[in-house]
Amino acid sequence: MKPSSILLTLFIIAALALVIYSLNSGLSPEEYKTQLTKEREEKDLFMRNSQESPFAKKEENFKGLNYFEPDLTYKVNAKLIDIPSKKMVLLGTSSGQDERYLEYAFAEFELNGQKNKLLIFELVTLGANKGTLFLAFADNTSANETYGAGRYLDIKKVPGANSLVLDFNKAYNPYCAYNDNFSCPFPPKENFLNISIYAGEKKYHD
DSSP, rough: HHHHHHHHHHHHHHHHHHHHHHHHEEEEEEHHHHHHHHHHHHHHHHHHTTTTTTTTTTTSSSOOOOOOOOOOGGGEEEEEEEEOOEEEEEEOBBSOOOEEEEEEEEEEEETTOOOOEEEEEEEEESTTTTOOEEEBBBBBTBTTTTTTTTTEEEEOOOOOOSSEEEEGGBBBOOOGOOOSSOBBBOOOOGGSSSSOOOOSOOOSSS
């Protein structure tokens, strides 16, 4: 191999490493896995002990949440596509009552060799959560390995940003997956992905 080819190859490898490093907020894969495992353990403690947990008033014992193994393949950088004329959208819920959300932007990304697009909403309810971003999605694992009514992702809003990171390793089930007394919005039809997201939380019960 010519020296120029070797240098080009090293440059490409370094660039890929930099992208992975950036997407992972400066953590190595091992550090990322350790951090994610700790977050999952803390959530289990909340689910088991908090009075705000959906298991708080249930007779069954909490058995711990189920997850796919951490996989950085499913932490992707998405391009934000602005929606010029944003409108309010009604999402159906598990309780049968619609909830209002404001369109925020589309997130476009490539995963498993396929281009995908998800609609992100902004919460308009009063309180501490007002103005935060909300993403509900379903994929080919829904009703199989994962909860049938879809999963959620929390997204940090960065004003003026034209991209964001979607970390599907942090996808989680709505509370209605554990307790029918909770009302949870369903993903809009735009957010049904024709791929399998083998990341994040699985079904609580098989």
